[in-house]
Amino acid sequence: MEISPKLSAKIAQLPTSPGVYLMKDSRGSVIYVGKAKSLRSRVRFYFQRLQDLSHKTRLMVSKITDLETIVTKTEKDALILENSLIKKSLPRFNVQFRDDKEHPYLKLSIKEPYPNLTIIRKPQKDGSMYFGPFASAQAVRETVKVIHKIFPLRKCSGKKLKKDRPCVYYQLGQCPAPCCCQVPPEQYNRTVKDVQLFLQGRGSDIIAGLKKSMQHESDKLNYELAARIRDRITAIEKTLERQSVVCLDFADRDVFSFYREGSHMGITVLFVRSGRMTGSRNFFLKNLQLTDEEVISSFIAQYYHQGEFIPREILTPLPLEDKVLLEDWLREKKEQRVIITFSQRGAKKNLVQMAAQNARIMFDRTQAKEKDTEAILQELQKRLHLKNYPARIACCDISNIMGTSAVGSLVMFEDGRPFKPGYRRYRIKTVHQPNDYAMMYEVLGRFLAPQKRETHRPDLIMVDGGKGQLGVLIAALREHGHSGIDAIALAKAQKSEKSAKKAEEKVFLPHRKNPVLFPGNSQAFFLLQRVRDEAHRFAISYHKHLKKKNDFTSPLESIAGIGVRTAHAVLKHFGSLDKAREATLAQIQEVPTVTLKRAEMLYRFFHPEQQI
Numbered sequence: 001m002e003i004s005p006k007l008s009a010k011i012a013q014l015p016t017s018p019g020v021y022l023m024k025d026s027r028g029s030v031i032y033v034g035k036a037k038s039l040r041s042r043v044r045f046y047f048q049r050l051q052d053l054s055h056k057t058r059l060m061v062s063k064i065t066d067l068e069t070i071v072t073k074t075e076k077d078a079l080i081l082e083n084s085l086i087k088k089s090l091p092r093f094n095v096q097f098r099d100d101k102e103h104p105y106l107k108l109s110i111k112e113p114y115p116n117l118t119i120i121r122k123p124q125k126d127g128s129m130y131f132g133p134f135a136s137a138q139a140v141r142e143t144v145k146v147i148h149k150i151f152p153l154r155k156c157s158g159k160k161l162k163k164d165r166p167c168v169y170y171q172l173g174q175c176p177a178p179c180c181c182q183v184p185p186e187q188y189n190r191t192v193k194d195v196q197l198f199l200q201g202r203g204s205d206i207i208a209g210l211k212k213s214m215q216h217e218s219d220k221l222n223y224e225l226a227a228r229i230r231d232r233i234t235a236i237e238k239t240l241e242r243q244s245v246v247c248l249d250f251a252d253r254d255v256f257s258f259y260r261e262g263s264h265m266g267i268t269v270l271f272v273r274s275g276r277m278t279g280s281r282n283f284f285l286k287n288l289q290l291t292d293e294e295v296i297s298s299f300i301a302q303y304y305h306q307g308e309f310i311p312r313e314i315l316t317p318l319p320l321e322d323k324v325l326l327e328d329w330l331r332e333k334k335e336q337r338v339i340i341t342f343s344q345r346g347a348k349k350n351l352v353q354m355a356a357q358n359a360r361i362m363f364d365r366t367q368a369k370e371k372d373t374e375a376i377l378q379e380l381q382k383r384l385h386l387k388n389y390p391a392r393i394a395c396c397d398i399s400n401i402m403g404t405s406a407v408g409s410l411v412m413f414e415d416g417r418p419f420k421p422g423y424r425r426y427r428i429k430t431v432h433q434p435n436d437y438a439m440m441y442e443v444l445g446r447f448l449a450p451q452k453r454e455t456h457r458p459d460l461i462m463v464d465g466g467k468g469q470l471g472v473l474i475a476a477l478r479e480h481g482h483s484g485i486d487a488i489a490l491a492k493a494q495k496s497e498k499s500a501k502k503a504e505e506k507v508f509l510p511h512r513k514n515p516v517l518f519p520g521n522s523q524a525f526f527l528l529q530r531v532r533d534e535a536h537r538f539a540i541s542y543h544k545h546l547k548k549k550n551d552f553t554s555p556l557e558s559i560a561g562i563g564v565r566t567a568h569a570v571l572k573h574f575g576s577l578d579k580a581r582e583a584t585l586a587q588i589q590e591v592p593t594v595t596l597k598r599a600e601m602l603y604r605f606f607h608p609e610q611q612i
Contacts (some may be wrong), residue, residue, distance in 0.1 A: 003047055010067060011047065014040040019071040020081045022089075023064045032060055032093040033085045035078040039069050060093045060289050076329050079322075083305040086298075090421060090456075093289045095298040104140040105309070106131040108196060113185065114178040115192050116154045117144060123309070130309075131199040131273070143199075151195050152176050173228070199274075207233055251275060252311035256296060257355035259363045263288045266363030267299060268355045272311075280355075282362040297322045300340075301329075310334040316342050317352050372523075373416040379524040383516060384509060386460060386486045391415055394422065394458035395531045396447075396473070398439045399539035406431065407546060408443030409539035412458060413531050422456040425542045436465070437472050444476035458485060464532050466491040470508050490532050491515070505529070559605050562598065569593050570602065581606045 003011075016038045023032040036042030046061050072078045086094050108129040109115045119140055123130040148155065154175050156167070166177035176183045176191075194209070210233050217226040255270040267283045288295055297320045304310055310330055319342045320326065330338040343349045380390050393413045400406035412422030426446055431438045440463060461477070463469040470489035477485055489508040506515035507528065518525035556567035556577075573591040574580040580588070580602075588599040 004065065007064070007066060011040075011043055014043055014069060015071060016040050017071045018073075018075045018078050019069055020078050020085060022068040022070075022085065023060070023091075023093075024066040024068065025063045026065045028066070030085075030089040030091045031063060032091050033082055033089065035075070035082040037075050037078075039071070043067065043069075057289060057291075075325055076332070079301060079325060079329055080305070083302055086302065087305075092287070095285060095288065095290065095295050095302065104137050106140060106143065106199065108192070108199070110192065110196075114154055114183070114188055116156070117147060117195065119144065129196060147195060147198065148174055151191050151198070153191060153195060154178055251313060253313045253315060253351070254311050255315040255351045255355045256300060257317040257352050257359055258292070258296065259356060259360040260288075260292065261363070261367075264363070264367070265292075265295060266359040266366065267296075268359040268362060269303070270351060270355045270358070272351065280358060282358070284362070284366045293318055293320060296320065297326070301326060304330060304333065310338060312336065312338060314338065314340045315348055315352055316340060317356060318342060370415070376416060376523045376527055379522070380460075380527070383518065383524065384486070384488060384507065387484070388459040388486055390460040390486070392419065392422070392456070392458045393460045393462060393527075393531050395462045395464065395535040396440060396443055397464045397532070397535040397539045398428075398436050398443065399536075399543035400428070400434065400439070406439055407539055407542045408439060409535050409542060410443065410447055411531065411535045411538050412456060413527075413534075416527055418534060419456070422458075423538065425538065427546070437468060440465075440469060441472050441476055444473060445480065448476055448480040448482055460486040460488065462487075462528065462531060463489050464492075464535060465489050466506075467508055470510065474510055490528055556602070556605070559601055561601055566593060566598060 018035075018037050019039045020033060020035050021039055021043055022030050023034075025031050034042065046057075046064075070081060072081060086096070090096050104119050104121060105123055107118045107120045107123070108131070109118070110129055111127040119137075120130075147153065152173065152175055154177075155169055156179060163179040166180055167175070169175035170177040170181075176188060178188060210229050214226045214229040214233070217223075217229065251272070252274065253272040255272060256267065258265050258267045260266075263286065265285045265288055267285065269281045269283075271278045271280060283299075285295070285299075290298070296316060296318065300314065300316070300320075301322075310333060314330075320340065323340050327338055327340050330340075341348065343352065377390050380386065381388075391414065394410055395412075396408065396410050398406065398408050406428035408426040408428060410422075410424040410426075412419045414422070424447060426443050428439050428442060430442050444461075444463075461473060463473045466489055470487065473487045473489070477483060477487060487510055491506045491508060504517060505525075506517065507525075508515050556562055556570060570580050570588070570591050571577065574583060583606075585599055585603045588594060588602050589596060591599075594602070
């Protein structure tokens, strides 16, 4: 493979410092981001030892026409920067970990006088105890439900600790009502300690302590209290029976494993908390050109970079070259030692094999869905006579009420699923009256403008509307040099048609008079409807947000130098905006917190034609 003189010169001048390198193709798009202990050695490896590279890596190298480097102080800084650049650029040949899901945790507020248990999404360093993450919101709600049935813990927030009478949970025996009853702190703290042990998986310790308390109350002839303790013991034992212990050291672990066929890979992460399996997560990666070791290493770095809970130990399915670097980086994030282990025997190996088995099952299911999606997209291409295979579909929609708070949205679907990095929303800037055509033209122009071109280039753009909207889309594509992108319009059934039994939505194509009609059960048409409805939802939600903001914002806040407090003070002093407009400069100065300078600004706003 021949290398251009320009690229050869850049490689020869690379420093030996640690840093990040960005490989680019002929269009200037970043296709791969990597980190290196020595930029010169790492980059040279790609071009000088092609025979040592895999076929897929040689394919990537063949597309490289330019590169850019960023020098960092340490290799750890390079790792952090690499994760950020991958998330920003989404290079074609990198592992692209996209996940906006924040998993729930349980928070035990032990710093409060009477701690309670709450569900939160983002743990903080506030002295509380956090347990999780849980695989789903339903799982964490079920856990809270069980705890509240077994342990008499308060359910209200800290702001409601002062009440005149207790709530219904007090009558049910599920809360000691510290909000209005005299509850000894040491008695309540014993319950909190039991909850803590229960969430840590140490149910046997709780049962041993409760049995002693039950015997003690029985010896004192407090049979009713002893019976309640007995019932609590039974409930805990039944709950523990449903929890399988997978490690007898009761440690927190994340277990990674995978199944791969060609360029597609399924990855499963098992959560082991206090030795018990608490849940799992599955990921499906496509178009991979890296080795298994490189994929797993990059995936783990990106997975914890986004803020996931870091356990004390991480099990991997193969040895990682970056093991020491990852451990050092994770220790800095967790502020505790983190161990990455590749185990070849014992219980830990069994856990990795269990994760691999789950990854294989998930892979097979996802592959089946992928084949169904491929058939749907092929049907779209065939029925609509598209030039491109519509792997990436974008849709534009406009939302406004009589031209006010007008916004535009553009959503993107990739392989039949929402592709959130491609979502865009726009405030209409140039159109100030109801004109959907002009608004849509502005939105499409801003999305397609040369300076806005991104790697998320759609294969097909759809607009919500009929022939008129389609004409606007074609004009925008032609003006900005995107004639290679397919264009269609999806029109809703007219009001006169809605009364008919078989009212149908229609798809309009360029240079074709009659619309395309799909069969009533066409999955391809259902996909177009889902994309259109998502664009409509995205536009409506943004429109409502802006309208609410405008409706509850004073015009005075638009004055440069006038903040919310000053605007509220003026309106409170005069009673209304009209009375404030009628006030003299001296009267405006009488408003508390309003200085002479601010008074002049307000007076000038109300009377722009007058000079002070």
